[in-house]
Amino acid sequence: MTPGSGLQAGLKNRHLTMIAIGGVIGAGLFVGSSSGIATAGPGILLSYALVGTLVVLVMRMLGEMSAANPTSGSFSAHADRALGRWAGFSIGWLYWFFWVVVLAVEATAGAKILEGWVPAVPQWGWALIVMIVLTATNLVSVGSYGEFEFWFAGIKVVAIGAFVVVGLLAVFGVLPGVHADKASFSNLTGHGGFLPHGPGAILTGVLLVVFSFMGSEIATLAAGESEDPQRAVTKSTNSIIWRIGVFYLGSILVVVSLLPWNDPSIAKDGSYVAALNSLGIPHAGEVMNVIVLTSVLSCLNSGLYTASRMAFSLGQRGDAPKAFARTTTRGVPMAAILSSVVFGFVAVFFNYQYPDTVFLFLLNSSGAVALFVWLAICFSQLRMRKIIQREAPEKLVVKMWLYPYLTWATAAMIVFVLVYMLFDTKHDGRETVLLSLLVAAVVLVIAFIKQKVEAGRGTAVSVADEPEKVTTG
Numbered sequence: 001m002t003p004g005s006g007l008q009a010g011l012k013n014r015h016l017t018m019i020a021i022g023g024v025i026g027a028g029l030f031v032g033s034s035s036g037i038a039t040a041g042p043g044i045l046l047s048y049a050l051v052g053t054l055v056v057l058v059m060r061m062l063g064e065m066s067a068a069n070p071t072s073g074s075f076s077a078h079a080d081r082a083l084g085r086w087a088g089f090s091i092g093w094l095y096w097f098f099w100v101v102v103l104a105v106e107a108t109a110g111a112k113i114l115e116g117w118v119p120a121v122p123q124w125g126w127a128l129i130v131m132i133v134l135t136a137t138n139l140v141s142v143g144s145y146g147e148f149e150f151w152f153a154g155i156k157v158v159a160i161g162a163f164v165v166v167g168l169l170a171v172f173g174v175l176p177g178v179h180a181d182k183a184s185f186s187n188l189t190g191h192g193g194f195l196p197h198g199p200g201a202i203l204t205g206v207l208l209v210v211f212s213f214m215g216s217e218i219a220t221l222a223a224g225e226s227e228d229p230q231r232a233v234t235k236s237t238n239s240i241i242w243r244i245g246v247f248y249l250g251s252i253l254v255v256v257s258l259l260p261w262n263d264p265s266i267a268k269d270g271s272y273v274a275a276l277n278s279l280g281i282p283h284a285g286e287v288m289n290v291i292v293l294t295s296v297l298s299c300l301n302s303g304l305y306t307a308s309r310m311a312f313s314l315g316q317r318g319d320a321p322k323a324f325a326r327t328t329t330r331g332v333p334m335a336a337i338l339s340s341v342v343f344g345f346v347a348v349f350f351n352y353q354y355p356d357t358v359f360l361f362l363l364n365s366s367g368a369v370a371l372f373v374w375l376a377i378c379f380s381q382l383r384m385r386k387i388i389q390r391e392a393p394e395k396l397v398v399k400m401w402l403y404p405y406l407t408w409a410t411a412a413m414i415v416f417v418l419v420y421m422l423f424d425t426k427h428d429g430r431e432t433v434l435l436s437l438l439v440a441a442v443v444l445v446i447a448f449i450k451q452k453v454e455a456g457r458g459t460a461v462s463v464a465d466e467p468e469k470v471t472t473g
Contacts, residue, residue, distance in 0.1 A: 006327055006331065007072055007142070007224060007225050007309075007312070007327060007331050007333070008141075008142065008225065008327075008330070008331030009225055009226060009227050010141055010142035010143040010146065010225055010330075010331060011142055011143065011146045011222055011225050011226040011227070012143075012146065012226075012227065013226070013227060013228065013231075013232065014150060015143075015146030015147070015149065015150050015222075015226075016146075016219060016222060016223065016226050016232040016235075016236065017235065017236075018149065018150045018153040018154060018157075019146070019149050019150075019153065019218060019219050019222050019302070020218075020219035020232075020235070020236035020239065020240075020243075021153055021157055021239075021243055022149065022152065022153025022154075022156055022157065022298055022302075025153070025156045025157070025160065025247050025295065025298075028209075028211060028212030029212050029247070029248065029251070029295075030270065030271075030272055030288070030291065030292045030295060031109070031270065031292065032208065032209065032211075032212050033209070033212075033252060033255070033271045033272075034266050034267055034270050034271040034274075035208055035267075036048075036205050036208040036209050037252075037255065037256060037261050037266055037271055038261075038262075038266070038267055039197070039201055039204050039205055039208060039427075040195070040197060040201040040202060040204065040205035041191070041192065041193075041194070041195060041196040041197060041201070041256075041261040041262070042187070042188045042189070042194050042195075042196075042256045042261050043194055043195040043196075043197075043199075043201055043202050043205065044205045044209070044252060044256070044261075045249060045252055045253060045256070046202045046205070047202050047203075047205030047206045047208070047209050048205075048209055048248050048249055048252055049249060050202070050206055051206055051209055051210050051213055052213070052244040052245070052248055052249065054210075054374070054410060054413060054414065055213045055216055055240070055244060056240050056241055056244065057400075057401075057406060057407075057410045058217075058374045058377050058378070058410060059216055059217065059236075059237055059240045060237060060240075060398070060400050060401065061377050061378060061380075061381035061400050061407060061410075062074070062075055062078075062217055062220055062237075062377050062381075063220070063233055063234065063236070063237025063238075063398040064381060064384075064385070064388075064396065064398045064399055064400050065078045065377075065380065065381060065384050065388075066078075066220040066223060066233045066237075067230050067233040067234050067237070067395070067397050067398040068384075068388050068392065068395035068396060068397070069395070070220075070223045070224050070226075070229030070230060070232075070233055071224050071313065072221055072224040072225065072309045072310075072312055072313050073088070073092065073221075073309075073310065073313025073314070073316070073317070074217065074220045074221045074224075074313075075091065075095075075217065075220070075373060075376060075377045075380065076088050076091050076092035076095065076310060076313060076314070077313055077317070078377075078380045078381075078384055079091050079092075079376050079377075079379075079380045080092075080317060081384070081387070082379070082380040082381075082382075082383035082384045082387065083376075083379060083380055083383060084451075085317075085319070085447070085451055085454075086444065086447040086448055086451055087376060087380070088317065088319065089314070089317075089319045089443075089446075089447040089450065089451075090440065090443045090444050090447045091372065091373060091376045092310055092313065092314045092319060093314065093319075093320075093443050094366075094369050094372060094373070094439070094440060094443055095306075095310055095369065095373055096307050096310045096311055096314070096340070097366055097369065097439070098214070098366045098369040098370070098373075099303045099304075099306050099307040099310075099340070100303075100307050100340055100343040100344050100347060101347055101362050101363060101366045102299065102303045102366075103131070103300060103303050103304060103307070103340070103341075103343075103344030103347065103348075104344055104347030104348045104350070104351050104359070104362075105351075105363070106296045106297075106299045106300045106303065107127040107130055107131050107300060107344070107348050108123075108127055108348065108351050108352075109292075109296050110126065110127070110130050110293055110296040110297060110300065111123045111124070111125075111126035111127040111130065113289050113292065113293045113296070114126040114130070114293070116289075123352075124348075124352055127348050128348075130297065130300065131300075131341065131344065131345065131348070134148075134297070134300050134301050134304055135304065135337065135338075135341050137301065138301070138304050138305055138308065138332070138337050139332055139334060139337060140330070140332070141330045141331070141332060142225050142305075142330075142331060142332065145301065145305050146222075148301055149298060149301055149302060149305075152294055152295075152297055152298035152301060153298055155291065155294045156291065156294060156295055156298060157247075159291045159294075160246075160247050160250075160251050161246070163251055163254065163272065163275075163276070164246065164250045164251055164254055166279070167183075167251075167254030167255075167257070167258055167275065167279075168254060170183045170258060170279055171183045171184065171185060171254070171257045171258065175279070178279050178280060178281075182258065182259055182260065182263075182278055183257065183258045183259075183278070183279075184257065185257050187256060187257050187258070187259065187260050187261070188256060188257060190260070191260045191261060191262055192262075196261070196262075203417075203420055204424065204426075204427065206417060206420075207417070207420070207421055207424055207427055207429050208427060210370065210371070210417065211367065211370055213244075213248075213370070214370040215299070215302065216240065217373070218302050218305075218306055219232065219233070219236040220233055220236070221306055221309050221310070222305070222309075223236075224309075225331075230397065233398070234397055234398050237398050238398075251272075252271075254275065255271045255272065255274075255275045258275045258278050258279070259274060259275055259278050263278075265277065265278070269285065270288070272288050272291075273285050273288045276288060304337065304340060304341065304344070307340040307344075308333055308336040308337040308340050309333070309336070311324045311333070311336035311339060311340060312324055312325055312327075312333040312336045315333075315335075315336065319450075321335070323335040324336040324339065347359065347362055350362065361435065364428065364431050364432045364435045364436070365435040365436055365438065365439045366436065366439070367432035367433075367435070367436055368418065368421070368432050368433050368436035368437070369436060369440075371414055371417060371418055372436070372440060374410075374414050375411060375414050375415070378407055378408075378410055378411040378414070379411065381400060381403075381407055382404055382407055382408075385400070385403055385404075418433055421433045422434075
């Protein structure tokens with residue numbers, strides 16, 4: 001293959017399956033769930049169920065569009081066609097921005113764990129090593145990314161599966177050799193009730209857990225580089241319900257059943273480590289740190305892949321430098337990967353030098369992007385369904401349920417969450433939404449200016465191309 005021949009189908013079906021499963025298990029599930037439990041008590045299960053339902057519905061819409069037209073740009077490319085160039089440009093760049101900031105967050109989180117194991121290497125050194133290794137992996141071929149992610153995701157899946165099984169055996173009192181005196185389903189209601197802080201805490205919990213679900217859409221981006229894109233998208237869309245049910249609701253149910261929600265160890269050690277420690281399992285903390293590190297590396301690996309493929313798609317559509325759309329002989333968009341990494345390194349630098357100013361701004365200004373993306377998917381699907389039905393109805397192999405009513409209901413729920421965040425001053429919800437809206441407004445202005453300039457050029461070209469009128473007489 002010659003350079004510039006495009007992306008290659010280097011992802012096997014097993015890669016796509018594990019990318020889809022692992023995509024919903026972010027490091028945020030392990031790290032962020034303790035604050036959610038402290039805020040809502042056992043009622044955090046309802047928060048996870050609400051967000052999980054939103055994700056299932058949004059993924060169904062995305063699955064409908066992606067099965068009909070698998071592309072590396074996924075929802076950005078669909079928004080481009082359904083809503084206009086401005087929409088594809090804006091949502092694509094916002095999504096890219098989100099993931100390059102995530103690179104810095106995850107690199108720092110991984111570096112903290114590694115420094116604890118090998119303190120001779122400073123934290124910034126570990127962050128550098130982790131970023132370089134995963135950049136090299138992504139630069140080799142899409143197959144090497146897929147292989148790394150296959151094993152990273154595999155470890156996460158096995159770990160959470162084992163945690164749920166062991167936890168449930170302990171709750172039912174049939175785990176051999178373990179005397180879990182606190183473990184009981186009575187923990188769900190026995191310490192101030194199921195909603196100790198009232199029903200309002202459910203929505204506050206939603207704000208705290210919504211961002212840990214980001215990543216479920218990666219499978220639709222990766223499908224463009226798979227052997228059978230349509231089958232891969234259909235399979236990942238259909239399996240999203242049980243994945244969220246087992247990995248999120250199942251594991252959180254185990255945590256709040258093994259321990260009272262207000263047990264100090266949950267806040268001190270983290271929800272999963274505290275749950276394992278309560279069973280007296282030796283070295284539980286170290287085991288969980290290995291699993292969290294695996295999740296962090298998986299998130300970094302996928303974040304770099306996702307950001308680069310979005311940059312590649314933007315380059316293809318003329319919304320980013322043309323170099324982003326060029327590929328190596330192995331089908332790797334090198335310029336798109338390196339540009340994403342460079343921004344990621346800059347963000348890591350800000351995280352160390354200006355954690356409470358510049359980096360906090362980056363973090364908050366990308367915080368609500370997940371909700372903006374989901375909203376764009378809703379509105380794109382409303383238009384794309386009509387386009388697909390008109391042009392190629394046979395491609396509607398995945399269909400959104402109760403169209404268009406459920407699509408509108410999902411969009412309304414997302415808007416409601418955004419509005420609720422505006423009134424949340426305790427958990428930085430207002431700041432996150434306002435700063436994210438500011439960045440989105442800047443990107444939108446650039447998109448409209450770009451569209452106007454292109455339209456002007458098009459008019460100029462068409463006038464220049466008109467043949468001169470010859471008058472006689």
